Amino acid sequence: MFSKPNTSYDFSQAVVVITGAAAGIGREVATQFAAAGATLALLDRSAAIVEMASSLGAAHRGWVTDISDVESVTATAADIISLFGHVDVLVNNAGIGPLAPAEDFPLETWDRTMAVNLRGAFLVARAFAPGMLARGRGRIINLASQAAVIGIEGHVAYCASKAGIIGMTNCMALEWAPRGVTVNAISPTVVETELGLSGWAGEKGQRARAAIPTRRFAKPAEIGSAIMYLASTEAAMVNGANLMVDGGYTII
Numbered sequence: 001m002f003s004k005p006n007t008s009y010d011f012s013q014a015v016v017v018i019t020g021a022a023a024g025i026g027r028e029v030a031t032q033f034a035a036a037g038a039t040l041a042l043l044d045r046s047a048a049i050v051e052m053a054s055s056l057g058a059a060h061r062g063w064v065t066d067i068s069d070v071e072s073v074t075a076t077a078a079d080i081i082s083l084f085g086h087v088d089v090l091v092n093n094a095g096i097g098p099l100a101p102a103e104d105f106p107l108e109t110w111d112r113t114m115a116v117n118l119r120g121a122f123l124v125a126r127a128f129a130p131g132m133l134a135r136g137r138g139r140i141i142n143l144a145s146q147a148a149v150i151g152i153e154g155h156v157a158y159c160a161s162k163a164g165i166i167g168m169t170n171c172m173a174l175e176w177a178p179r180g181v182t183v184n185a186i187s188p189t190v191v192e193t194e195l196g197l198s199g200w201a202g203e204k205g206q207r208a209r210a211a212i213p214t215r216r217f218a219k220p221a222e223i224g225s226a227i228m229y230l231a232s233t234e235a236a237m238v239n240g241a242n243l244m245v246d247g248g249y250t251i252i
Contacts, residue, residue: 009229009232011033011038013088014033015039015080015087015089016040016231017040017128018030018042018043019065019067019094020044020095021040021042021044021049021052021053022046022062023195024193024195024220025093025143025188025191025220025223026094027052027220028220028221029223030060031056032225032228036228039060040053040060041061042060042061042062043065044062044063044094047064049062049063050062050063050064063076063080067094067123068112070123073120074127081131086131086135088132088139089140090124090132091141092120092125092140092142094116095161096112097113097155097158098112098113098157101154102156105157110157117165118161118164118165118168121142121168122168125140129172132181133180133181138176139181141183141186142165143185143188144162144165144169144185144187145187146187146189146244147159147162148165148166148187149163149187149244150250165185166187166242169184174240182239184230185243186223186226186230187243187244187245188218188223188246189212189217189247192218193220196217205217211252212248212249214248215247216247217247222245226245
């Protein structure tokens with residue numbers, strides 16, 4: 001029921017940038033956009049992104065990019081604009097989630113989490129927004145998390161960084177929507193990617209599923225479909241939203 005991507009959208013005229021696209025949610029989103037006809041510019045810190053992009057079709061390209069580094073982001077953005085001319089959709093998906101108790105969370109790990117999850121999303125949005133604003137249209141979708149609105153044990157840096165994503169999304173949405181660029185966030189529960197399942201395995205995962213009203217984790221395709229919707233013309237009036245894809249976990 002959930003394995004096939006939604007291909008009812010037509011993105012054949014769109015250039016879509018996706019960060020953290022080599023695996024997990026990012027890879028699924030890239031696959032769905034490719035099936036809908038989009039031209040993809042895929043970013044990841046893994047060198048596998050180059051081959052992964054080409055595997056989706058000859059029109060797509062991958063860039064090895066450190067989104068926390070302004071020079072790396074600036075150079076990649078310049079290459080993408082030079083190659084494709086413009087960007088229509090940005091999916092800020094890249095993120096990390098190291099865990100530790102709050103009282104002894106390593107400062108360097110805190111800084112790295114903020115650098116990737118929050119600074120990185122800001123740098124990439126700032127790199128592509130001027131072109132969107134100049135053209136008077138664009139979509140930016142930022143990946144937040146259920147951890148942005150609730151506390152989760154051991155997730156102090158992750159929760160803080162994702163709460164920052166929602167605040168950043170709100171400000172961008174307020175400033176840029178009058179100029180044709182909508183900005184929204186998506187907040188999933190645990191997603192059944194390789195990383196998600198390894199972090200929530202065994203009894204821990206069973207307890208987590210039992211606490212979700214739908215009694216399961218999210219499928220990557222479900223997150224992809226939500227992103228596709230927010231990127232589509234059908235979502236033109238959706239701006240500054242934080243779409244919860246959590247099975248109702250945060251309403252409890």
